[in-house]
Amino acid sequence: MPFGALIPALQAGKIDFALSNFNVTEERKKLILFSRPYLQNDISALVLRSAAAPAAPVSAGASLSAPDLNGTRVAVLLGSTHDTYALSHYPNATLLQYKTPSDIILAVKSGKVDAGIYTTETLREIFRADPSLELKGGVLFSVPVAMGFNKQNDSLREQFNVFLQDIRQNGVYRDMVDRWITRGEDAMPSISGTRANGVLRVGVVSDKGLPFMIVKNNRLVGFDEELAERFAAYLGKEIKTSDMDFGNLIAAAATNKIDMIASTLMITPERALQISFSDPYYEIGASAFVMKTGEAEAVAGNDAPGAAYSFIQPIVDGFQNNIIKENRWKLILSGLxxxxxxxxxxxxxxxxxxxxxxAMRMSSAKTLKTLASVFISLLRGTPVLVLLMLIFYVVFASVSIDPVAVAVIAFGLNFAAYVAEIFRSGVESIDNGQREAGISMGFTRLRTFLLIILPQTIQRILPVYKGEFLSLVKMTSIVGYIAVEDLTKAGDIIRSRTFDAFFPLIMVAILYFSISWLLLQSMAYLERRTDPKFKRIKTAV
Known part of the structure; x- marks a missing residue:
């Protein structure tokens, strides 16, 4: 019937209830009874597109008030659809690509960029906690999101589609949307079920932000996490999540390092070439955001004379917010x-x-010398990050292996290439007459090396070895690329919750320095123990 006839029909008893996307208003409440809300609508204006200047084609949901960011500095998430959109729609803008959403927020707040682009729903949650930011214009575009699967694992994708259909029908899905997205809750429900059918490996990005995914009290919470956990329970499997950089998710699924991507993955034709998508489970928008005018001026003028400043209070507040709150110190200890x-x-x-x-490099066998030379040249000439990614995604592409073990192998191989040359230079620095003297005294070549050459070699190479070891410790900060939650990753997770650019970075830097200092003292002690002068002084005393 016509929309205007619905309420009279209800009042006259001609129909039992009206189901027609019925907006709840105070005036209508006076005439009829409403059920609980089942959907929240956005209202938009519609105009005829100008024939003289046709708008560029964008996805459904584009806003007519989309801002013009040309000529500005814009922060985007590396490898995201926001990145692609900005490249095509703002050719005259300076795009800065960041690895994490928290880095984008901090870049905008610190004035490193003029605007950022990120998921609309997450931005609204951020604005509740941080009123210094605001949207610039309306929604730029909206895209359906889905779970991602390896192309060879179509059965798992079909199982998820059946599961998604089930929870849509039984009301679980609507309850999830209501809790996480409509009401903005941040508590995970208890999900029961047996876990005897193996493990479901899920790739996530822990700092996507609410309502989709964050780390709270040292565990993942959010709409995507609940959906993944419910699917694992539906399969009777234990869930194992791998926290990755967004740009590595598709590579991990394509090489079968994970079974499923659960990270509000927008469906695009380019991604569909690498992975298979489930049926869409939500549609998210993207918006530009900036600092509010008054806040931006305050940031620019925060060095103005006469302003009261306390050195201690920011440290106390930072410690409370970044370490004590939500037991975040446990993340630091685990990463350490x-x-x-x-x-x-x-x-x-x-x-x-x-x-x-x-030993191969110094061998008289030409084949062994050649192999050792190639190994050293290849490993020393390859960046550690590239080596780490190659071993994880190529060498062990079809093998289920702990990323920590991959990190040990990659860094160990790189370290070995440098150590081999350090050892060789140390051995060759010993006068050949000492070898000859040892052999003439009746020692075998092996005993001559172990008793005469090696002790002197160790004493000579320790200063260089020590420096290389400290470089190794600092290089481990890149293991987050293969979903290892080390000290640097722990700091990133905390920054994604607090948006504090100072305290987490300084804290991580101090901890790395502490590790390096302790190792340096240990190596210095070993250096003294192998120094003949130290031994003579100790004997004399």
């Missing part, structure tokens, strides 16, 4: 442990392998 484990194991593996390569 992983960093130390990778550093120590990589050094041990690299030292043993480097000694073997050094």
């Amino acid at each position: 442990r992983v960093t130390v484990i990778i550093s120590v194991l990589s050094a041990l593996f690299g030292t043993v392998l480097g000694a073997g390569v050094c």
Whole structure:
């Protein structure tokens, strides 16, 4: 019937209820009863497009009040649809690509860029906690999102589609949307079910932001996380999440490192070439945001004379917000442990392998010398990050292996290439007459090396070895590229929650310095123990 006839029909008893996208208003409440709301509508204006200047084609949901960001500095997420949109629609803008959403927020707040582009729903949640930011114009575009799967794992994709249809029908999906997106809650429900059918490996980005995914009290929460956990329970599997950079998700799914991507993955033709998408489970928008005018002026003039400033209070507040709140110190301790484990194991593996390569390099066999030379040249000429990615995504593409083990292998191989040359230069620095003297005294070549050459070599190479070891410790900060939650990643997760550019970075820097200092003292002690002068002084005393 015509829309205007619905309420009279209800009042006259001609129909039992009206179902027609019925907006709840105070006037209508006086005439009829409303159920609980089942959907929230946005109202938009519509005009005829100008024939003289036709608008550029964009996805459904584009706003007529979209801002013109040409000539400005714009922050976007690397590898996202926001990145692609900005490249095509703002050719005269300076685009700065960041790896994490928290970096985009901080870039806007610190004045490094004029505007940022990110998911509309997440921005609204951020604005509730940070009123210094605001949207610039309306929604730029909207795109359906889905789960991503390996193209060879179509059965799992079909299972998710059936699961999604089930929760849409039984009301679970509507309840999730109402809790996470409409009301803005941030508490995960208890999801029951058996977990006897194996493991579901899920790739996520922990700092996507609410309502989709964050880390709270050292666990993942959000709409995407609940959806993934419910799917795992539906399959009877234990869920194992891998926290990755957004740009690595598709590569991880394509190489079967994970079974599913659960990170509000927008459906695009380019991504569909690499992975398979499930049925869409939501549609999200993208918007530009800026600092409010008054806030931007305050940032620009924060050095004005006469302003009261306390040095201690920001430190106390930063410690409370970044360390104590939500038990974030546990993230730091966990990341510190992983960093130390990778550093120590990589050094041990690299030292043993480097000694073997050094022996091959100094061998009289031409084949062994050639192989060792190629190994050293190849590993020293390859960036550690590239080596790490190659081993994880190519060498072990079809193997289920712990990313920490991959990190140890990659850093160990790189360390071995440098250690082999350090060892060789140390051995060759010993006068050949000492070898001849040892052999003439009746020692075998092996005993001559172990008792005469090696102690002197260790004492000579320790200063260089020490520096290389400290470089290894600092290089481990890139392991987040393969979903290892080390010290740097822990700092990134905290920044994604607090948007504090100062405290997490300084804290991580201090911890790396502390690790390096302790290792430096240990190596210095070993250096003294192998120094003949130290031994003579100790004996004399």
